[in-house]
Amino acid sequence: MNSTPLFDFSVDKENKTVYMTREFNAGLDLVWEAWTTAELLDKWWGPKPMVTKTKVMNFEVGGRRFFAMVSPEGHERWFIQRFTSISPKTNFKTYNTFADKDENPELPGSDWDYNFSEQNGITKVSITIFNESRERMEKMVEMGAIQGCAMQFENLDELLAALSQK
Amino acid sequence: MRRDIFQAIADPTRRAIIALIALQAMTPNAIAEHFDTTRQGVSKHLRILTECELIKQEHKGREIYYQLEINKMKEIDKWLEQFRKIWETRFSQLDDLLATIQKQKK
Numbered sequence: 001m002n003s004t005p006l007f008d009f010s011v012d013k014e015n016k017t018v019y020m021t022r023e024f025n026a027g028l029d030l031v032w033e034a035w036t037t038a039e040l041l042d043k044w045w046g047p048k049p050m051v052t053k054t055k056v057m058n059f060e061v062g063g064r065r066f067f068a069m070v071s072p073e074g075h076e077r078w079f080i081q082r083f084t085s086i087s088p089k090t091n092f093k094t095y096n097t098f099a100d101k102d103e104n105p106e107l108p109g110s111d112w113d114y115n116f117s118e119q120n121g122i123t124k125v126s127i128t129i130f131n132e133s134r135e136r137m138e139k140m141v142e143m144g145a146i147q148g149c150a151m152q153f154e155n156l157d158e159l160l161a162a163l164s165q166k
Numbered sequence: 167m168r169r170d171i172f173q174a175i176a177d178p179t180r181r182a183i184i185a186l187i188a189l190q191a192m193t194p195n196a197i198a199e200h201f202d203t204t205r206q207g208v209s210k211h212l213r214i215l216t217e218c219e220l221i222k223q224e225h226k227g228r229e230i231y232y233q234l235e236i237n238k239m240k241e242i243d244k245w246l247e248q249f250r251k252i253w254e255t256r257f258s259q260l261d262d263l264l265a266t267i268q269k270q271k272k
Contacts, residue, residue, distance in 0.1 A: 007257065009250045013175055018249070022257050026264040034260060034267075044263045047255035 006124075016131035021124060028118035031125065032089045035114065038065070045069070061086050065094075066103055080105055081112075091115050174218040179203065180211050184234065187221060191233035 008021040024031050034040045038057035045052035049072050056066040063083050068076040078099040085093040097109030115126040175181055179201060186192065186200060198208040212232060215221045224231045 005257075005261065007254065009253070011246050014181075018246075020253060022253075024257075024261065024264055026268060030264060030267060034263060040263065044259040045256060046259050047252050048259065 018127075018129040020127040020129075024123045024125065025121075026123055027121060028089055028116060028123045031118075031123040032116055035116075035125070036092070038067075041065070041067075059083060059086070066099070068101075076101065078103070080109075084111075089116060174215055174220050177211065179207075180215055183208075183211055183215065184220065187232050188234055191224060191231040193229050193231055197232065 005025070006021065006023040008019070010019045011017070012019070034044065036059050038054035041057075042052050042054050045067070046069075050069045052067055052069050054065055054067040056064060058064055061083055065081040065083075066078070067081075068078045070076050078101055079096065080099045080103065081094040081096050083092060084095055085091070092114050094112045094114075095109050096112055098106040100106070111130040113128040113130070115124075115128075117124050175184070182201070183197060186197060194205070194209060194212060197212070198205050201208055212221070216223065216232075219235050221232050222235050224233055
């Protein structure tokens, strides 16, 4: 795969659903491992310039990943991914929420569905994010904006204010 | 009362209203002619869209015209664009990690 890897991103605002598909130039075993083991997740989840630190990882149905994304200034944002379904090397599902550092979830969260498949040494990962309500969609997108505090914005309001001033 | 954009665009009639006045500013009567619902029904949709700051009123003489509030529409796309960028960055970091691991194995 010499060209830019395939990356599809689409949003169904009516159904409050986000779809993402991405291809990776690696076999299924390795890609699955990168998504399901804390040690590897922490090496790529970032996103730069943030780093991710997984405190608890229990990859089994009913288990969870409790992790923080840490900004360059040391500001931590905690998240919980609860594993609701696992079909090894094919699919897993999580229920994601914001949390505080003591692992109290901030509801509502969103349901994530991750699919993995390999063809000719290329592994495709498809993610569908369902939001039951508009609040959930907003919260999730807000989460995205906060994660994007690559630009040191502490919250969505500041981000939007700054953007609208441009 | 604060309303949010997602609520506003969740309704098919409201999406149709947005599409209509995207082309040109229109009076409530002109908008209502495009729908089977009652004038009151259309007024309610217009009120919700106004409260969400997706559309705004403009007085021209004795008539009120509704037009799109473009900035608010862009706000949703900005949020989503932000979200998309995060995943783009994250995925490219994963590309690097996978490449590194594969090299080590060779």
